[in-house]
Amino acid sequence: MAFSTETLLVLRVILPSYFIAFLGYLLGRSTDHNRKLLSDLIYHVFSPCLIFSSLSKRVFNAGEFLALGMSAATLIAVMIPVVWAFKRWAGIPGRGVYLSTVFMSTGSISLPITLLLYGNEGLAKSVEFHLVNVFLLYSLGTWLVSGRAGFLHLLRIPTVPAAGLGILVATAPAMGPAALQGAFGLLLRGVEIVAYGAIPLMILGFGSALAVARPEHFRKGLGGAALRIVGGPLVAFALVALVRWAGWFPVDRAKDVLTFLDYRTTEAVIVLNAAMPGPIMSYMLALKFNAQPEEAAAHLALGAAGGILTVPVVLHLIHQFIF
Numbered sequence: 001m002a003f004s005t006e007t008l009l010v011l012r013v014i015l016p017s018y019f020i021a022f023l024g025y026l027l028g029r030s031t032d033h034n035r036k037l038l039s040d041l042i043y044h045v046f047s048p049c050l051i052f053s054s055l056s057k058r059v060f061n062a063g064e065f066l067a068l069g070m071s072a073a074t075l076i077a078v079m080i081p082v083v084w085a086f087k088r089w090a091g092i093p094g095r096g097v098y099l100s101t102v103f104m105s106t107g108s109i110s111l112p113i114t115l116l117l118y119g120n121e122g123l124a125k126s127v128e129f130h131l132v133n134v135f136l137l138y139s140l141g142t143w144l145v146s147g148r149a150g151f152l153h154l155l156r157i158p159t160v161p162a163a164g165l166g167i168l169v170a171t172a173p174a175m176g177p178a179a180l181q182g183a184f185g186l187l188l189r190g191v192e193i194v195a196y197g198a199i200p201l202m203i204l205g206f207g208s209a210l211a212v213a214r215p216e217h218f219r220k221g222l223g224g225a226a227l228r229i230v231g232g233p234l235v236a237f238a239l240v241a242l243v244r245w246a247g248w249f250p251v252d253r254a255k256d257v258l259t260f261l262d263y264r265t266t267e268a269v270i271v272l273n274a275a276m277p278g279p280i281m282s283y284m285l286a287l288k289f290n291a292q293p294e295e296a297a298a299h300l301a302l303g304a305a306g307g308i309l310t311v312p313v314v315l316h317l318i319h320q321f322i323f
Contacts, residue, residue, distance in 0.1 A: 039205065058166075
């Protein structure tokens with residue numbers, strides 16, 4: 001019964017995304033639209049607005065943010081050499097496989113699930129994990145897929161200054177006359193409206209790419225998709241076990257669950273996000289830097305389909321071994 005409930009929960013969250021992707025697929029079949037222009041718009045306009053809007057409205061708990069941020073960074077760091085070894089073993093050329101295997105779709109799927117299962121506290125933790133994952137995707141991920149290194153290049157990635165400005169707005173006290181604050185509030189509202197379009201546009205672009213993907217793209221993406229949705233949660237469970245063993249999360253299963261509920265929720269958020277398939281934006285970055293975008297789209301489609309089976313299993317294991 002628990003397993004079927006978790007499966008229905010996952011379906012309820014991801015089916016709207018499947019519908020939008022299907023519309024993108026129909027668009028890709030019926031028109032010859034400019035996919036590169038769409039990726040540039042998302043990269044330079046919509047994604048920076050999304051990052052800024054998300055960060056500027058957050059209240060930061062430094063200790064919690066550090067713990068979740070370090071967890072996200074550790075999961076990503078561990079997966080990079082794993083994917084490098086898999087890439088060499090499978091003979092996969094190019095750099096596109098890194099983004100859709102190393103990074104996680106921590107937004108549109110995991111956020112609704114954490115809200116429904118763990119309430120507002122779980123949602124807040126998942127948002128903090130998501131922000132670190134997205135920041136690393138746009139900075140480290142852009143370097144991985146483009147091969148361009150250097151601090152100056154990092155600053156030229158539009159989402160990096162957007163993240164800095166978002167944190168500044170979130171932490172700085174309100175200053176200036178009321179009229180100026182009102183005008184600034186209208187500006188923030190405009191940025192927020194643009195941000196609303198980022199995720200639907202990403203999913204539409206991803207769906208349109210599936211219209212030109214060939215069977216060999218799906219065959220090449222199968223191993224990477226499995227590595228993302230199976231290897232990711234295994235690494236996360238190992239990380240949770242290591243943190244408990246080191247005493248950083250003082251969780252004692254012999255005591256009442258409410259005693260350490262906050263730590264248990266943090267662990268659940270880490271494992272759940274690690275079980276997510278690759279992020280839609282990884283396709284957009286692969287398209288922008290010409291890094292096998294059709295293979296990236298096929299990889300993401302396989303991961304999203306497989307996640308219908310694996311995410312409920314991970315949720316069941318979370319309830320068994322964490323709560």
